[in-house]
Amino acid sequence: MATFNFLNSTEAAPQPESLSSTFTVSAHPSTDIWTNPPNTERFNAPILYRSLPLMAFQRAQVTIHGNLGQKYDQGGLMLVVKEEDGTRKWVKAGLELVHDTLQLSTVSKDRGSDWSFQSMPPGCRPVTLEMIREKGDRLWIYLLDGARRIPQREITWIFQGKEIEECLIGVYAARPSQEGGDLTVEFENLVIDTI
Numbered sequence: 001m002a003t004f005n006f007l008n009s010t011e012a013a014p015q016p017e018s019l020s021s022t023f024t025v026s027a028h029p030s031t032d033i034w035t036n037p038p039n040t041e042r043f044n045a046p047i048l049y050r051s052l053p054l055m056a057f058q059r060a061q062v063t064i065h066g067n068l069g070q071k072y073d074q075g076g077l078m079l080v081v082k083e084e085d086g087t088r089k090w091v092k093a094g095l096e097l098v099h100d101t102l103q104l105s106t107v108s109k110d111r112g113s114d115w116s117f118q119s120m121p122p123g124c125r126p127v128t129l130e131m132i133r134e135k136g137d138r139l140w141i142y143l144l145d146g147a148r149r150i151p152q153r154e155i156t157w158i159f160q161g162k163e164i165e166e167c168l169i170g171v172y173a174a175r176p177s178q179e180g181g182d183l184t185v186e187f188e189n190l191v192i193d194t195i
Helices: 016-020
Strands: 005-007 022-027 033-036 040-043 047-053 057-065 074-082 088-098 101-109 113-119 127-134 138-145 148-155 166-174 183-194
Touching: 016 183, 022 166, 033 101, 033 113, 047 074, 047 183, 057 074, 057 166, 074 127, 074 183, 088 127, 088 138, 088 148, 101 148, 166 183
Parallel strands: none
Antiparallel strands: 005 047, 022 183, 033 040, 047 166, 057 127, 057 183, 074 088, 074 166, 088 101, 101 113, 127 138, 138 148
């Protein structure tokens, strides 16, 4: 059974068998995963992850119960790859509080962060998101709404670095605001499939 660990957290990682039920990730204030060249590089939000070869990654899925209250509070799926030179590239997709509204948010970081968000369909709570590797080595983000898979974003570059051997895949929580105390994001049914 795969081992999960925390990055940027001293919490004990849940046992793998408990990830199919409900579990939480807590973030302190002033935590984020964001890059805005040339001066901003934040990578201090807690990530509960499993390590695996990037080329073995096939799919990750999780249900997110968001209780987000501060501006830019967020939680969702996270995929991180580390380049040979030590730089990180990543993709995060989840819920985020933007302009006082809960949004579906996706950010990918190659050199800088590239952020998109859109409104959630009415009645779509809790939210189930999926990251899946599709034909042509493209990463797709989907919102799962019953039997429907609603496309959110396509990312074309994540599998292109053949020198990248390992990735971290899992879930994260972040509270960029300095206010509000700790944020706790509840997740359910984390699934990570490999080939």
